[in-house]
Amino acid sequence: MKRQIAILGSTGSIGTQALQVIKEHPDLYEVYALTANNQVDLLARQAREFQPEAVVIANEDKYPALKEALSDLPVKVYAGKDALAQIVESHPIDIVLTAMVGYAGLLPTMNAIRAGKTIALANKETMVVAGEIINALAQEYHTPILPVDSEHSAIFQCLEVNNPVSKVILTASGGPFRTYTIDQLRTVTKAQALHHPNWHMGAKITIDSASMMNKGFEVIEAKWLFGVRPEQIEVVVHPQSVIHSMVEFEDGAVKAQLGVPDMRLPIQYAFSYPKRVSLSGERLDFAKYNTLTFEKPDTERFRNLALAYEALHQGGNMPCIVNAANEVVVAAFLEDKISFLGMSEVIEKTMIRVPFIQCPRYEDYVATDAETRRIAAELVINKMTR
Numbered sequence: 001m002k003r004q005i006a007i008l009g010s011t012g013s014i015g016t017q018a019l020q021v022i023k024e025h026p027d028l029y030e031v032y033a034l035t036a037n038n039q040v041d042l043l044a045r046q047a048r049e050f051q052p053e054a055v056v057i058a059n060e061d062k063y064p065a066l067k068e069a070l071s072d073l074p075v076k077v078y079a080g081k082d083a084l085a086q087i088v089e090s091h092p093i094d095i096v097l098t099a100m101v102g103y104a105g106l107l108p109t110m111n112a113i114r115a116g117k118t119i120a121l122a123n124k125e126t127m128v129v130a131g132e133i134i135n136a137l138a139q140e141y142h143t144p145i146l147p148v149d150s151e152h153s154a155i156f157q158c159l160e161v162n163n164p165v166s167k168v169i170l171t172a173s174g175g176p177f178r179t180y181t182i183d184q185l186r187t188v189t190k191a192q193a194l195h196h197p198n199w200h201m202g203a204k205i206t207i208d209s210a211s212m213m214n215k216g217f218e219v220i221e222a223k224w225l226f227g228v229r230p231e232q233i234e235v236v237v238h239p240q241s242v243i244h245s246m247v248e249f250e251d252g253a254v255k256a257q258l259g260v261p262d263m264r265l266p267i268q269y270a271f272s273y274p275k276r277v278s279l280s281g282e283r284l285d286f287a288k289y290n291t292l293t294f295e296k297p298d299t300e301r302f303r304n305l306a307l308a309y310e311a312l313h314q315g316g317n318m319p320c321i322v323n324a325a326n327e328v329v330v331a332a333f334l335e336d337k338i339s340f341l342g343m344s345e346v347i348e349k350t351m352i353r354v355p356f357i358q359c360p361r362y363e364d365y366v367a368t369d370a371e372t373r374r375i376a377a378e379l380v381i382n383k384m385t386r
Contacts, residue, residue, distance in 0.1 A: 002027070002029055003028065003030070003094045003271065004031075004032040004092045004093050004094045004095070005018075005022065005030065005032060005094065005271065006031075006033040006087065006090070006112075007034055007035065007099060008088070008098050008105065008108055009100035009101065009122075009123075010034040010043065010046055010099070011037075012036075012099055012101065013205075013263070014097070014099035014148065014263060014267065015034075015097070015099045017267055018099065018264075018271075019050065020264060021264050021268045021279070024279070025268075025277060028277065029271060031050040032053050032093050033053060033088075033093065035055065035057070036055075036056075037057070038057075038058075038059050038062060040057060043055060044069035047075050051073070053076060053090070054076040054077070055070070055078070056077075057079050058079070058081055058084050058104070060079045062079070063079035084108055088112035088117060093112075093115075095118045095120055095271060096108075096109075096118070096119055097270070098112075098120070098121055099122045100123050101202060101204050101205070102123075103324060105123030105126050106125070106126050106129055106365070109126045110134070113134070114141055116143055118144050118146065120146050120271065121225075125323050127225065128221060128322075130320065130365050131221070131223065131319075132224070133365075134224065145225070148266050148267055149221070151170045151171065151218050151222075151244055152222065152225055152226075153257075153270070154244035154245035154246070155168050155170075155222065155226060155257075157269070158245075160249070163249055164249075164250060165228065165232070165247050165248065166232070166248045166252075168222055168228055168233055168246070168247055168248075169236055169247070169254070170234070170236070171246070172212065172235055172237050172238065173196070173197060173238065173239055173241045174238075174297075175196060175197070175210040175211075175212065176193065176195050176210055180301070182341075187339075193207050194206050196209055196210070197239075204327075204334075208330065210340075211344070212302035212305040213308065215305055216304055216322075217308060219235065219308055220308060220319050223312060237297050240291075240293065242258050242260075242292060243257070258284060260282045260283070264281065265279060303341075304326070304343070304344050304347065307344065307347055307348060307351065308322060315358070316356055316357050316358045316360055317360040318351065318356060320368045321368060322351060324368070324369045324373050325373075325375075326343070328346070328372075328376035329342070329346045329380065330343065332380045338380055338383055342383055346376055346380055346383065350372055350375050350379060354372050354375055355368075355371070
């Protein structure tokens, strides 16, 4: 039987690469549902090619255009955030790939878990914001969560049954500004930040990588995915992006997962787990990599990584605050409303101003997200008017 897959965020970088994996293995996988936020034209083209049962456009204003574009196909067309959260509950679906960007992925992921769907998790913000709730739901409904981030997939592939880890080591490329001084970072542009040296990703995650907030989020996500304490999570800068992450065991042995920078591999591994299947593309040629280097991350130049660790240590709703503030400042940076270093300044101030909740419920996360966005947006405006 083919595995029926729903892709939340099919028009983004992860979503489009997931469709490449499905296209390569039509005997193993079939698209049941595709969703997007705004990109009607691309979503319609994907629907024509893969003939899903249903498509969802989150922006309801785009519904008429999508409905018209697919009027000659037997594809159900829905719109709105409620439809997005409900489509994952459809009975035939086996796997839900959460490739949406940001906080918007939380509710659909929760619904998919309750519906007993295997979660291929590419939306790291879900675990950052509400990891405790997600883990509790997954345990209650016996739902597997398989990591798709290259770093967490690498750790997942290195784990051993009945051998507890001493620590997990997340590798970071260092992004485009790895060697920049503080003075140079003050004047970097959006165009520079969007030019990642190793990976081709969406705009938001590319900016997060440049600021190292992406690595900070991965640190928080690792706690919930692998049940490790903050002090057991180490970040090391590895510019070549050949080692995707590592695990150190109690005897000091270290296992690493290596490969070329290709997100199709962790996507496919989540789809095929526990089996491995063939995948076209470049293979790792060690002759091309005669040097692999490692550096300690600089949390003074890249303050966001330190802020993420701080949020992890505080716990409660603090990671939710950091995530929401980051979404606001990244959007502002992409609109040239704030400087690169200004992003960290706003996040740090927002962490102080938003009320802290030690043991938040889902409703508290919703309220925290809204309040954080209001305060962060206000701080961005204040910086613009100074």
